[in-house]
Amino acid sequence: MISNNFIEKIFRQEKKSVSRAITLVESGDEKATNLLKELHKRTGNAYRIGITGPPGAGKSTLTNQLTKYYRKQNKTVGIIAIDPTSPFTGGALLGDRVRMSEIGTDPGVFIRSMATRGNLGGLSKKTIDAADVLDAAGYEYIIFETVGVGQSELDIANAADSTIVVLVPESGDSIQAMKAGLMEIADFFVLNKSDRPGSENAVTALRTILMLRDHTEKDWLPNIIKAVASENTGISDIADEIVRHKSFLENNELLLSKREEHFRIRIKEIVETLIRNHLWRDKRVSILEEKLSIVVNRAESPYEVAEHLFSDFQDQIVKQ
Amino acid sequence: MDQKIRVLVAKAGLDGHDRGAKVVAAALRDAGMEVIYTGLRQTPEMIVEAAIQEDVHAIGISILSGAHMTIFPKILQLMREKEVEDILLFGGGIIPESDLVKLKEMGIGMLFTPGTSTQDIIKYLTEWVEKHPKN
Numbered sequence: 192m193i194s195n196n197f198i199e200k201i202f203r204q205e206k207k208s209v210s211r212a213i214t215l216v217e218s219g220d221e222k223a224t225n226l227l228k229e230l231h232k233r234t235g236n237a238y239r240i241g242i243t244g245p246p247g248a249g250k251s252t253l254t255n256q257l258t259k260y261y262r263k264q265n266k267t268v269g270i271i272a273i274d275p276t277s278p279f280t281g282g283a284l285l286g287d288r289v290r291m292s293e294i295g296t297d298p299g300v301f302i303r304s305m306a307t308r309g310n311l312g313g314l315s316k317k318t319i320d321a322a323d324v325l326d327a328a329g330y331e332y333i334i335f336e337t338v339g340v341g342q343s344e345l346d347i348a349n350a351a352d353s354t355i356v357v358l359v360p361e362s363g364d365s366i367q368a369m370k371a372g373l374m375e376i377a378d379f380f381v382l383n384k385s386d387r388p389g390s391e392n393a394v395t396a397l398r399t400i401l402m403l404r405d406h407t408e409k410d411w412l413p414n415i416i417k418a419v420a421s422e423n424t425g426i427s428d429i430a431d432e433i434v435r436h437k438s439f440l441e442n443n444e445l446l447l448s449k450r451e452e453h454f455r456i457r458i459k460e461i462v463e464t465l466i467r468n469h470l471w472r473d474k475r476v477s478i479l480e481e482k483l484s485i486v487v488n489r490a491e492s493p494y495e496v497a498e499h500l501f502s503d504f505q506d507q508i509v510k511q
Numbered sequence: 512m513d514q515k516i517r518v519l520v521a522k523a524g525l526d527g528h529d530r531g532a533k534v535v536a537a538a539l540r541d542a543g544m545e546v547i548y549t550g551l552r553q554t555p556e557m558i559v560e561a562a563i564q565e566d567v568h569a570i571g572i573s574i575l576s577g578a579h580m581t582i583f584p585k586i587l588q589l590m591r592e593k594e595v596e597d598i599l600l601f602g603g604g605i606i607p608e609s610d611l612v613k614l615k616e617m618g619i620g621m622l623f624t625p626g627t628s629t630q631d632i633i634k635y636l637t638e639w640v641e642k643h644p645k646n
């Protein structure tokens with residue numbers, strides 16, 4: 192069982208307990224589920240910001256500066272920085288803290304590095320659970336830094352209230368070729384490293400593409416903000432744009448519906464995980480193993496085996 | 512519970528020799544661990560605070576500057592103040608034999624000097640975590 196003392200310490204934002212709670216939810220065991228049930232009613236107060244973009248675009252540098260900006264306003268910030276797990280060794284090198292040294296000892300900041308642990312969407316499976324811990328602990332802003340995004344790492348849009356896509360002048364050429372996904376998840380773009388040549392061209396290229404999008408009067412149209420994160424330039428513009436997007440969501444009653452949508456996806460995922468865990472238990476695992484040679488010898492088709500396994504699963508549920 | 516080994520690798524003080532730290536960090540990652548790399552110029556306060564927030568099993572410090580006799584004891588002292596002595600403090604770099612003995616007596620874990628095979632470091636850390644699982 193989860194002790195009340197432990198939960199109280201999380202609510203009091205005691206870092207050791209917050210940290211241990213994140214480790215627990217990352218493990219995903221039964222105790223973690225119990226904890227998350229306890230915490231849920233205390234969540235929902237934090238505003239969640241997602242920062243994504245290609246490797247090296249300046250996501251960590253920007254997270255550091257934005258956090259400093261919020262700290263000046265006396266707001267507390269929880270950061271979850273995600274880096275990929277190697278599919279071959281299961282290990283990970285989590286290096287985002289390198290750019291966040293300045294805020295590492297601030298009592299109002301909590302930084303946690305997470306490895307994707309096999310998840311492909313740019314977050315780990317437990318990222319949102321970890322954010323819930325930070326939310327329950329009272330951090331007012333939660334910033335997710337995703338793994339350098341490719342084309343399919345779009346989970347962030349289902350975790351954040353506002354999603355920022357960070358690009359650099361060098362992205363200019365590839366903007367044309369950018370798959371729809373990354374363009375569509377952006378609530379706004381940051382053109383970082385604007386100190387480098389080509390930044391105006393990149394902004395123009397991006398704006399041209401955005402203009403071609405179908406939209407109505409009511410729609411939110413993503414802006415492009417220029418920044419030099421390493422020199423702390425453009426950060427207040429970014430913070431203002433976050434405020435503007437947040438107000439837009441709130442004024443149009445979209446914040447709650449967006450969060451409902453996020454919960455719809457998440458609950459489905461939890462149910463599917465539960466089913467999967469119950470599905471692949473000893474008996475069906477051994478049936479599957481036995482059938483493999485039969486399928487290879489073409490005596491039964493994969494579909495017959497699958498239906499057999501599924502009906503076995505159904506029978507078991509009915510019996511319960 | 513999934514005991515994925517998490518370890519913080521840090522460079523303390525003004526020491527700019529980061530090759531060893533990077534080699535060790537990469538080796539630990541390749542051994543399946545989650546390595547949080549802090550980069551250069553970390554103070555003992557930053558290191559201990561990061562270790563708490565990252566909930567690591569171990570803190571690995573790399574020092575080639577000669578400052579080991581001030582930095583290791585300072586980190587250890589902070590770990591005691593914050594009551595996180597369940598974390599292993601260990602490391603490596605250029606450390607003379609006589610200092611190795613003194614640091615060990617203070618309660619610091621294994622310190623690896625140049626030429627160490629990363630396999631030995633992996634073995635040491637893996638065994639230490641097996642013997643000291645987090646509850």
Ligand code: B12
Binds near residue numbers: 576577625628632
């Ligand atoms: C390469 C090097 C440099 C490079 C560093 C490049 C870089 N980014 O790392 C450069 C040229 C920049 C440099 C500069 C200086 N250097 Co220099 N440098 C070296 C040299 C030749 C090799 C270090 C190295 O990279 N080794 C390879 C790596 C893989 O080995 P390693 O770091 O020892 O790591 C192994 C173990 O120590 C251990 N380990 C190390 N860290 C960790 C961490 C953990 C967690 C664990 C478990 C294990 C572990 O495991 C590793 C694998 O076996 C050494 C001499 C030597 N023989 O060590 C001098 C040396 C370290 N440098 C020295 C000096 C004096 C300097 C300067 C002050 C010179 C000057 N006057 O400017 C500057 C200081 C720069 C600074 N800002 O700190 C002295 C230090 C003397 C001392 N400590 O008493 C040395 C020992 C040379 C000497 N014999 O005098 N240096």
Ligand SMILES: Nc1nc2c(ncn2[C@@H]2O[C@H](COP(=O)(O)OP(=O)(O)OP(=O)(O)O)[C@@H](O)[C@H]2O)c(=O)[nH]1
Binds near residue numbers: 246250290
């Ligand atoms: N010239 C310039 N360099 C910058 C700027 N912002 C960040 N950088 C540098 O770009 C490099 C990468 O920055 P990070 O913040 O680590 O980028 P990231 O997107 O977090 O990188 P990953 O997490 O590895 O994908 C660092 O060397 C930064 O100092 C900027 O505005 N201009």
Ligand SMILES: [Mg+2]
Binds near residue numbers: 251252
């Ligand atoms: Mg980063």
